[in-house]
Amino acid sequence: MPMGATPFPFGDCRVCTDKATGVHYGVATCEGCKGFFKRSIPKAERYQCFFGGRCIVNPQNRNRCKACRFQRCVSVGMSIDAVKMGRIPKVNKERALAAHRHDDNASSSSDERPFALPTPSSSSSSVLPSSFLSQMSHHNLPMMEAQHPRSSLPSSQSKQFSSGPIPNSVAPFDHSDNFLCANTHDNNSSEAFVSGDHASHAWASEDTPPQQVPRPCPPQAWQKPPGAPQGSSEQGASPCSSVAYSPLGVSPYSPTVIKELINQVIESGQGQELQQTLIRQFFKDEIPLNLKRKLSPEEDSYEPPVKQEVIPFKQEVSQATDLQDDLFLFDLINTPFKEPPVPQQQQHPSSPLQEEGFLQQLQLDLHDLDQYLGPSSNDVDARYLQRHSRLSLDTDKAKLLTTKLLTAATSFIETLSRNRLLMREEVSGAREPHPMNTITHARKHQVLFMWNQLMDSIPVCNFDVLGLCRGIPMFNDLNPKDQAVLMEEAYFDIWLTMNAGLFQKGDSYMRLPCDARYSRLWMHYFLPEKVVDEMFYYTEKINICHLTQGEIITICIIQLTNPEHRGITDPGQVSQLHQVYLGLLWRQLQLSHQTDYSQVFNFIMQLLPMLGPLNKMQAEIVAKFQVDSPPDGVLRYTNEDGDFVNKEFD
DNA sequence: CATCAAGGCCAG
């Protein structure tokens, strides 16, 4: 046997296929996975996969999804109980090596199991803790049993989570991207990455029969509803549990996550189908899983400890009587024009001439667009500067573009529609407010509940935002890296702008998965007052403009393609796109606001800049959220006196 | 004493 000669006698890391450095926690793994597993335990981290729960874990992307990495750690048998000091009997080692060598032949006859996973029969008395055995027996648990009783996603039924085992046909997510190193540890390793190879290799040593190439993770003990508090089946056998293995739950709008999602979308933009699959997974796999996260026992039956009669916000809103009527568009429930959509002052001397100049820059039409990706962009500049008509984007083209945008935002709009409907019902009294919205002084468990709800809402939100971006004409033609940068930067802006219509009368009617409103009051539990105020300020301004859905989307895109974003490879192209959509908005407003469109346009233009700082604040907060689970440092709760208190619950 | 794994350490 090649003893010292072999650099890595332990073969590949069973988790990520990197070089194993020894047997750690019962399994031959690399240093990285060893450390990762160690770190994951104590904090009982609740990771959450945002990609469908079947990410391929390899040395290149292992840091992209903690959930799946950890899941994999467990599935290959790592256990904290396996902690063993001292040396391993030579015999076992030999066997392990042999087994590993045979990996290639994949003919993993049950006996050849690596030492780390002794067969029950061979009960290697001491080496491994009993937990292994019990763990193994937990393979193949039904994936999601109980459904969240009353949860309904903020979107159409089509997205209703479907339960059942994960369809094997679904491809695992393989993060194989390259732009955007989300992680500092992302080395430049451009080694050809053959997912199939890795996958099959990785699984070769399992006692599961080798599968068709990209083999998704097999059902694990883990995949059973995380919420199911210790207790159920898993408990009895003393699983490797000192860990409360509820998977999931990290970062919400975490920049990292968003970044990853964006990557995903962009990548798949070049491989359409995979993308569809993945996105679909957001709903089928991810959401349902989330819905059953800790707190599950009391989850849906929250009874407000204090039945509060007076609910300020609601009351106020109820006074709006005209609600019932125009159940239709976005501008339902609108406050009367408090202020004319006329900008007080233009930042630059506001003269008609000034406006002319500005508008000239908007002159573009779709024909020009086609040229964009072509040769000289400077020419385009010159070209439209030469024109003197106000706008080249004629009505028909504008309508066409708008249609496309509405299509792109289908999902988002569905979500919004549903929420608007609920808003109307609730405002009109036809619908009882969710118990969580009748609370004025939230207790710890309630705050945690809402926190989890917030987390759970992320995938839906991601789906909507990313779906929209993907469908934006011309946007996909941008350099993928730029797309990523832009989307990342504008994520919050888009979310807020799209949801603006749900900010009414000083409160918010956005919905969490349990259908509770993510009300202004609740926002105060998770966000600094300033941020909340700014959000309301901005949305109120947007609302008074009485914009159509198409216009709202266009504004989102204008923000998305804001050429001021930094780190863009091709500012010129982005800028041109920006121009196009400015032109579109102009035209749209012209059609819907015949008389004052110019004023509205300028008003909006003045409004957008405020998103910058808001976005920044938001980003900082989110950064804190990154910390696993409920952010003590960020959360607040109310004490008996009704005051907000930071940290430390009662 | 030689080995080996858990943990600690800390630069990146």
Place this chain on the structure above:
DNA sequence: CTGGCCTTGATG
């Protein structure tokens, strides 16, 4: 947070 490397301690 990651993961390569080093120290600690157990084990044969």
